Amino acid sequence: MKKLSIIAHTSQQQELADLLRSLQLDSFMFSHIEEHSAQTEHDAFLSARDRVVGYVPKVRVDVIIEDDRARTVLDDIRNSDISFDGRGMYWLTEVEEAGAL
Known part of the structure; x- marks a missing residue:
């Protein structure tokens, strides 16, 4: 098993969710995160809001998938x-064990 983690701007959450649903994955989870970086003040893509608050709102999505689907899903994204x-x-890591609690 693999875990695919993706970080994207919050404005892309719905697009990413729609895409992942279309890939018929068992499940995926979103977490809201903040990017703090010295580079953010020089980033031309940042909104005025992001510059004022001092961080960029992002989402992280984690997907647990079978080894043989990992590269295909990543290519589809x-x-x-x-x-x-x-x-x-993104990053792709090995999952040693996974299960329900």
Whole structure:
């Protein structure tokens, strides 16, 4: 099993959710996070609101998927109409064990 984690701007949450639903994944989870960075004050993509509050609102989505689907799902996200413009990020990690509590 693998865990795919994706970070994107909150404005992309609905698009990302729609895409993941269309891929017929068992489940995925969103968490709201804040990006704090020295680079944020020089980022031309930031809104005035982001500059004033001093952080960028982002979402993190985590998906647990079978090994053989991980690359396909990642490719589907990369090839989607969602315009990350190089500001999104992801990581793919091994899951040693997963289950319900």
